[in-house]
Structures are given as C-alpha cells and as structure tokens.
C-alpha cells in the first residue's frame with residue numbers, strides 16, 4: 001500500500017469555520033477548516049449517502065441536514081440515525097497549500 005498526496009487547494013480558499021466540497025483524484029471530499037485545523041472526509045453521509053456539504057458545521061462536528069446525524073471531526077464517530085463512522089483522511093499543509101493523503105493499493 002502506498003500513500004499519495006493530492007493538492008486540495010490554497011489555504012486562503014478555505015476560510016476559518018467553513019466547509020466546502022472538492023473533488024480530488026476522482027473522489028468527493030468535504031474540507032472543513034475549524035480552529036486552525038483542516039479536516040478531510042467523504043462528502044457523503046454514512047446514513048443514506050446524501051451529501052454532507054448541504055449540512056451544517058457545528059463545534060467539532062458536521063451535521064447532516066437530511067436526518068440529523070452528526071459526525072465528530074476528530075474521531076469520525078456518528079450520532080443516530082447514522083451508525084457507521086465517517087472516514088477521516090490525513091491532511092497536510094505545505095507553504096500555503098493543503099493536501100489530502102490517500103492510500104492506494
């Protein structure tokens with residue numbers, strides 16, 4: 001298994017307390033910037049697969065607007081009605097750019 005880094009964009013494209021959908025390496029991500037940290041997760045709720053970008057950014061969580069599940073940005077833990085954790089990808093910063101780290105088999 002190898003790791004590859006993919007450019008998400010410039011830090012300035014993701015203001016503090018924002019979440020935005022991006023497509024990188026043919027995958028749809030939700031990029032969250034909160035309290036100086038960047039989080040990358042799939043832009044798809046684990047409950048019924050609706051896009052998380054339509055939801056709401058809470059403190060430390062993303063809330064899905066469709067049935068109200070939320071996902072912890074540090075652990076991926078869901079609240080009901082979702083029962084499956086959301087995957088959290090590693091992000092890295094280099095100069096003024098943000099990258100997501102993906103594992104390839």
Ligand code: FES
Pocket residue numbers: 045046047048049050064065066067068069081082
């Ligand atoms: S699709 Fe997100 S809570 Fe149901």
